[in-house]
Amino acid sequence: MRMPLLCVVSAVLCLSGTASLAQAETSPAPPQPAQAAPAKQAVFNQEQLDQMLAPIALYPDALLAQVLMATTYPGEVGEAVAWSKANPKAQGDDAVKQVAKQPWDPSVQALVAFPQVLVVLGQDPVWVQRLGDAFLAQPDDVMGAVQRLRQQAKAAGNLQSNQYQNVTVQAAPAAPASTAAAPASTIIIQPADPQVVYVPTYNPTTSYGTWAYPASPPVYYPPSPLYYAGSALVAGLAFGTGVAIVNSLWGDCDWGHNDIDIDVNRYNNINVNNRIGNNQNTWQHNAVHRDGVPYRDNRSRQQFGRQLDGASQRAAFRGDDAQRAQARDRARASMDRAGIERPATSNRQARDQVREAQANRPHLADRQPQGRGGRDGQQARQTLQSRQNTHAGRARNNAFEGVRSPSRSMAQIDRGRTSQMLAQRPHSARAAGHAISRPSAPMRRGGGGGRR
Structure with missing residues (x-):
């Protein structure tokens, strides 16, 4: 009886072990800890952000959002500044409609409604570009710096509600992990009248x-007296004439996500030639309007620099393809084997080739006719020296003339060779007016002498 019982126990243990092994093989492996996403490149530190945002951090939220969007297109901001100077009386929605046909981004077009702001932005284009670069590379840090500065202004008693603006304090939403030292509350600035915006200076x-960084104080960009004549000073902020708007400001700061929300209805009402859909209610940078201005950080270059519409078609139009590159390499190799100088591939190389050719070219003084002396020879040398100086001046003023017109260069070389050959012939002396001495005629046999 013991043997069967022992067999049963062994069988049960064997089956249980097999089940455990099968369960171990089929059960999924424990999840590995997720790797942290690569952090965004910190282009500017906190001190630099506070310094560059200080002149605009106290603007109303909607106007601040418009400025941050527009500064990502610094070239077009410069054009808007020039347009506003040429049209000083244009402001509000009417000014935005006047530039509707300009090839600018809508955020830049919206700024012409506020010539006061363009006066400030036009004083330092480098600062404008740095603002846009910071907002593209570090939006969380930029929005955090604005709130940090507003907290300081409020603590100093220079930011409060009045007849021009409403200042409210709300509990700050949960900040992203990438934001350092996020403020505990959010300060929102809105116009007291939604249809009249007072730009503070x-x-x-x-x-x-007290500025926290004495070594890096913020820059003060004074406004134009034209827009702030008779302005009212309230708690350190001056408010000039209000700007009546209805649809010009269509962006607003989203402090919860540290980006910019778009009011689609207001946007479409003012941008009738460039309407958007209801799902496009979050601002996205458009690299087409960057106008070739390089991006400051690697992430922005990778995200926007290579994503222009039609980039492949433009490359094919320019001939930048693999087949043409191989053909160029074969042609250059063939020229090297034949001892032919390669054509210049850049302006600098072409300039160097022209200078080298001029240095190796025989001087005009070495090609002057021989046999001249005295006053005539001195005068000839002076004339040649004058021609040489004139030739050198022309070469400096138009160094690429021969490169652009090879046939003209060859014609000039042929004329120079012909002049040299003519100068070396005997009859050239007669043309110059010199006396010619002839040898005596041979003596005649048995007769008189030769001619005297």
């Missing part, structure tokens, strides 16, 4: 109380 060196 202030000195950032004093409006934020």
Whole structure:
């Protein structure tokens, strides 16, 4: 009886072990800890962000959003500044409609409604470009810096509600992990009248109380007296004439996501030639309007620099394809084997080739006719020296003339060779007016002498 019982126990143990092994093989492996996503490249530190954002951090939220969007297109902002100077009386929705046909991004077009703002932005194009680069590379840090500066201005007593603006404090939403030292609350600035915007002007060196970075104080860009004549000073902020708008400001700061929301209805009402859909309610940078201005950080270059519409078609139109590149390499190799100088591939190389050719060219003084002396020879040398100086001046003024017109260069070389050959012939002396001495005629046999 013991043997069968022992067999049963062994069988049960064997089956249980097999089941455990099967379960171990079929059960999924424990999840591995997820690797942290690569952090965004920190282009500017906190001190630099506070310094560059100080002149605009106290703008109303909608106007601040419009400025941040537009500064990502610094070239077009410069064109808008020039247009506003040429049309000083244009402002509000009417000004935006006047530039509807300009090839600018809608965010840049919206800024012409506020000539006061363009006066400030036009004083420092480098600062404008840095603002846009910071917003593209570090949007979370930029929005955090704005809130940090507003907290300082409020603590200094220079940011409060009045007849021009409403200042409210709300609990700050959960900040992204990438944002450092996020403020505990969010300060929102809105116009007291939604259809009238007062652009504040202030000195950032004093409006934020004691500046935290004495070595890097903010820059003060004074406004034009034209827009702030008779302005009212309220708690360190000056407010000039209000700008009546209905649809010009269609962006707003989304402090919860640190980006910019778009009011689609207002956007379409003012941008009738460039309407968007209801699902396009979050701003996206359009690299087409960058106008060739390079991006500052690698992430922006990878995201926007190679994603222009029609980039492949433009490359094919320019001939930048693999077959043409191989053909160029074969042609250059063939020229090297034949001892032929390669054509220049850049302006600098062409300039160097022209200078080298001029240095190796025989001087005009070495080609002057022989046998001249005295006053005539000196005069001839002076004339040649004058021609040489004139030739050198022309070469400096038009170094690429021979490169652009090879046939003209060859014609000039042929004329020079012909002149040299003519100068070396005997009859050239007669043409120059010199006396010619002839040898005596041979003596005649048995007769008189020769001619005297």
